[in-house]
Amino acid sequence: MSVAAATINKFTNFSNWFDELLFQARIADSRFPVKGFIVYLENGMFILEMIRRRLEELLVETGHKTMMFPLVTTDELFGKEAEHIKGFSSEVFVIERAGDKQLEKKLIVRPTSETIIYPMFKLWIRSHADLPLKVHQTVNVYRYETKATRPLYRAREFPWNEAHTAHATAADAEQQVREAIEIYSKVLRELGISYLLLKRPDFDKFAGAKYSIAFDAWNPDGKVNQVATVHNLGRNFSKVFEIEFEQKDGSRALVYQLCYGFGLSRVLAALISQHGDDRGCVFPPSVAPVQVVIVPIPFKGYEEAIASYCKKIHERLARVYRCVMDDREDVTPGEKFYHWEMLGVPVRVEVGPKEVSSNKVTLFRRDTLERVEVDLESLEAQVEELMRKIFTSLRERSSRMMERLIVEAQTPDEVKKALSERKIARIEWCGKEDCAIKLKEYAGGEIRGSRFDVAEVPQKSCIVCGERAQEVVYVAKAY
Amino acid sequence: MSVAAATINKFTNFSNWFDELLFQARIADSRFPVKGFIVYLENGMFILEMIRRRLEELLVETGHKTMMFPLVTTDELFGKEAEHIKGFSSEVFVIERAGDKQLEKKLIVRPTSETIIYPMFKLWIRSHADLPLKVHQTVNVYRYETKATRPLYRAREFPWNEAHTAHATAADAEQQVREAIEIYSKVLRELGISYLLLKRPDFDKFAGAKYSIAFDAWNPDGKVNQVATVHNLGRNFSKVFEIEFEQKDGSRALVYQLCYGFGLSRVLAALISQHGDDRGCVFPPSVAPVQVVIVPIPFKGYEEAIASYCKKIHERLARVYRCVMDDREDVTPGEKFYHWEMLGVPVRVEVGPKEVSSNKVTLFRRDTLERVEVDLESLEAQVEELMRKIFTSLRERSSRMMERLIVEAQTPDEVKKALSERKIARIEWCGKEDCAIKLKEYAGGEIRGSRFDVAEVPQKSCIVCGERAQEVVYVAKAY
Numbered sequence A, B: 001m002s003v004a005a006a007t008i009n010k011f012t013n014f015s016n017w018f019d020e021l022l023f024q025a026r027i028a029d030s031r032f033p034v035k036g037f038i039v040y041l042e043n044g045m046f047i048l049e050m051i052r053r054r055l056e057e058l059l060v061e062t063g064h065k066t067m068m069f070p071l072v073t074t075d076e077l078f079g080k081e082a083e084h085i086k087g088f089s090s091e092v093f094v095i096e097r098a099g100d101k102q103l104e105k106k107l108i109v110r111p112t113s114e115t116i117i118y119p120m121f122k123l124w125i126r127s128h129a130d131l132p133l134k135v136h137q138t139v140n141v142y143r144y145e146t147k148a149t150r151p152l153y154r155a156r157e158f159p160w161n162e163a164h165t166a167h168a169t170a171a172d173a174e175q176q177v178r179e180a181i182e183i184y185s186k187v188l189r190e191l192g193i194s195y196l197l198l199k200r201p202d203f204d205k206f207a208g209a210k211y212s213i214a215f216d217a218w219n220p221d222g223k224v225n226q227v228a229t230v231h232n233l234g235r236n237f238s239k240v241f242e243i244e245f246e247q248k249d250g251s252r253a254l255v256y257q258l259c260y261g262f263g264l265s266r267v268l269a270a271l272i273s274q275h276g277d278d279r280g281c282v283f284p285p286s287v288a289p290v291q292v293v294i295v296p297i298p299f300k301g302y303e304e305a306i307a308s309y310c311k312k313i314h315e316r317l318a319r320v321y322r323c324v325m326d327d328r329e330d331v332t333p334g335e336k337f338y339h340w341e342m343l344g345v346p347v348r349v350e351v352g353p354k355e356v357s358s359n360k361v362t363l364f365r366r367d368t369l370e371r372v373e374v375d376l377e378s379l380e381a382q383v384e385e386l387m388r389k390i391f392t393s394l395r396e397r398s399s400r401m402m403e404r405l406i407v408e409a410q411t412p413d414e415v416k417k418a419l420s421e422r423k424i425a426r427i428e429w430c431g432k433e434d435c436a437i438k439l440k441e442y443a444g445g446e447i448r449g450s451r452f453d454v455a456e457v458p459q460k461s462c463i464v465c466g467e468r469a470q471e472v473v474y475v476a477k478a479y
Helices: A014-024 A042-061 A082-091 A114-124 A170-190 A236-241 A264-275 A303-318 A333-343 A353-358 A379-405 A412-420 A433-443 B014-024 B042-061 B082-091 B114-124 B170-190 B236-241 B264-275 B303-318 B333-343 B353-358 B379-405 B412-420 B433-443
Strands: A072-074 A093-098 A101-109 A133-142 A157-167 A195-199 A211-217 A225-234 A244-246 A252-254 A256-263 A292-296 A323-325 A347-351 A360-365 A371-375 A406-408 A424-429 A446-451 A471-476 B072-074 B093-098 B101-109 B133-142 B157-167 B195-199 B211-218 B224-234 B244-246 B252-254 B256-263 B292-296 B323-325 B347-351 B360-365 B371-375 B406-408 B424-429 B446-451 B471-476
Touching: A014 A264, A042 A133, A042 A157, A042 A170, A042 A264, A072 A114, A114 A133, A114 A157, A114 A236, A157 A170, A157 A264, A170 A195, A170 A211, A170 A225, A170 A256, A211 A264, A211 A446, A225 A236, A225 A264, A236 A256, A256 A264, A264 A379, A292 A303, A292 A333, A303 A323, A303 A347, A303 A353, A303 A379, A333 A347, A347 A353, A347 A379, A353 A360, A360 A379, A371 A379, A379 A406, A406 A412, A412 A424, A412 A433, A412 A471, A424 A433, A433 A446, B014 B264, B042 B133, B042 B157, B042 B170, B042 B264, B072 B114, B114 B133, B114 B157, B114 B236, B157 B170, B157 B264, B170 B195, B170 B211, B170 B224, B170 B256, B211 B264, B211 B379, B211 B446, B224 B236, B224 B264, B236 B256, B256 B264, B264 B379, B292 B303, B292 B333, B303 B323, B303 B347, B303 B353, B303 B379, B333 B347, B347 B353, B347 B379, B353 B360, B360 B379, B371 B379, B379 B406, B406 B412, B412 B424, B412 B433, B412 B471, B424 B433, B433 B446
Parallel strands: A292 A323, A292 A347, A406 A424, B292 B323, B292 B347, B406 B424
Antiparallel strands: A072 A101, A093 A101, A093 B093, A133 A157, A157 A256, A195 A211, A195 A446, A211 A225, A225 A256, A244 A252, A347 A360, A360 A371, A424 A471, A446 A471, B072 B101, B093 B101, B133 B157, B157 B256, B195 B211, B195 B446, B211 B224, B224 B256, B244 B252, B347 B360, B360 B371, B424 B471, B446 B471
16 A cells, blocks of 8 residues: 555545555455456455355355356246346346357356256255255356446456255245354354344345345445345245145145355455555454564664574464564565555564563554563463454444444435435335335435344334334445 | 166266266266256365365465456457467357347457456566466366367366466476476375376467476276366467566566466366276265265164264264264165265275174275274274275276376277277377378377376387387377
8 A cells, every 4th residue: 555545544535445455455456457357366365265165164064065056047047037037137248159159049147046056956856855955156146237336346247155045834944044144144243244134125125035134234435235145035936947845745835945145255345344444454363364474673783683583483373373474674664564554464573672682572463553562481372362352353343333323314314414424324214115215316325124133113204204114224325 | 876877887888987976976967958067066066175275275385376367358358369369269158248238348258367367467567576476266167169068077167277377587487387287296196196297299289388288187988188287378478468577687578478277177077087986986085075984784782882882983083084974774784885885985984783892893995895893992093094095095096097098009000999999099100290180080089299207209100101200199089
């Protein structure tokens, strides 16, 4: 990050702050010559992989089978579910040609994989013994976004994990909604990311779903960042894809289905945006590409003593952590601090003559920028403890920030004001789409839905039409 | 695998053997409704992931940065290198439309990523300090194959890892060829896969390369299975993509480049085909989805004793291995044996009254189908030792088979005969493409190249034209 960039504040100038950081911290390069497509760099890939592994671990533990389905479907399969095709048809990439041959059947590049996976479910599911069936895959999906794209948030290609399940009863499907939410919540909690768990209004549910639950993470610019969704599909898809099973009594029935998706690049964006500061990235220790950096502070006459002291520290810490020793000779300690702070390394070990002579080590924590001196002897335990503190403090800071971003609004004007101040408005609403449209036109934000994890009972009237309110909902701009 | 299928021999009826096994062992399902695209199932995905992790570990250790580049390139970029476009243009999928909008610029779906990655290299490489630059990605690539497709071997979508490097000098590039070969050899060696390391004839090199090295694994049907390739690109691509750097003396020069690819699905195919037998898969312990299965042999009056004995064994082994206890009550031990043998589980633990009363355990090894009785006390050590033996025996068996498959041929007729017997012919050749074409027309096999790791000096004359031979080469049909 250039010196100029370091003075950019994420709340007051989010776009510049984020774009500059992406490339400087080696997360992504957005200069790829096709609009909406970016290159993920090594640090971005490292974190994506860490998140993916943890998510997949939890999915496999709960009985989801890891699979990989094709990139493409046919026009015919894609068109089966009426609402689904309505929702996606304008944004799918279409392949009609290979080399100079016209394909007999044109292919649709997946924007999501219901119409690719469910023909296989039809083949695989025969009886109640085959249920529940739970599968998942981590792949890239493709949507021809016409809104402005932003790296990690909204692109024409993005990496995600999608899970698809089939169940014998509606109650089993409801239970699966809970399991999916629990898995996603766990991953996000472990990353210290704060979000609102919302049931989307009916007009904003997934194309083809009965209802949709979404994880909306807060963002410094006030927009919300939908990082994951869970959709109860009911029997909308099983009807058209003819996914039937034989029940215990021998009769045949359609399965109940769910699909749920976890936006890996959007979670990466949330990690950067929620925890980062004016100096750059601040990564939770569990996913930081480098967890500890050792920086010797050279002092004339102590060069060798400091070097060998640092070497011993590195040997010890590298056994437990992703630990780098920065002993470059042509770079000042200040420049090194600057570099590793921008990269988001949670803990820095500083060693000068004072540390060597007193058998101590100075630890710098990236989140609060504080230093603490510890005994060399208990180094591992002290670093471990500090990592725990850093994680807790990041999570709490993010959670406090989300609380602070939510403001009550009694009128459309108050909503407008809240949004202009980069906040999320909490309002009471009658439930009619008409009022949502009016509010969006006037205040510029969308009704994102009502809390799914907490029952919030409306007390008054819809802030748009004045009729009796049916729901407490959250209004925000969104990526 | 059905009882009928179990009598199918992989050498005499490879296609049926392989296709049946794929689905029964939960590797892949080839019934997806778009030709050339398959679904990878949980066991296939597990092994692919294990191979991927090991390969990526070695790549990262040797300084390759993990990245992810877009799926698509533009027509213009794709067309820059004349030989490259000639080689691939007839088999690329083309996207010209999104929804019902015609795209301004049509997009080419990657058949390989040179034309996607090198425009970024041009942006990233400035000076000699930026070299060598080594990057890699694990992605799916797309080729509109017109030959018959076969799951894992030849499909229109396949997963691979591709690495791309840039160097300051031709000598550095040559050195990198060695490093790439060493990495791939290591992964294949650890899987017990045998192959010929061949320098492809000039007419069969990668489109745009100076020369190509390939790993051709043997296959039970006599065809070779190219599992990996390493290409020295010289400056063919840096010239057209203008990838220049400033040398130490301040002058500018073009970089030397390599690309190399490791076909994950083809390596999975080789694992199955080289090690499998008439009972099904035989997986090396390192990648087997299940490493140990425990099967209680029920005996009246001993039910509880056997169950608790098995439970203790499971507790001990599950700490170290991917270990399954098969205590299903409605399935006979014979059926269980059959099932887990087909899945390729390397070690089976059998526990009956005899084992319980003597404090012993019977271990069954999947590769040789032999049983050995061991003391319960030393269980972990015995299983560990057996795993080592199984791996060594699989590797040696595969290696012996490859030696046996290679036969000397002095005439085109002998080549024809060898190929008809599912062998690989070793011949002397003048080096002219004309003779290669004639031989292929007559005998049906391709000249795959000369050994790269062993110097083989021709003694006589080309078996086609009778002129002085320049090379000892291997002839085979190929996937």
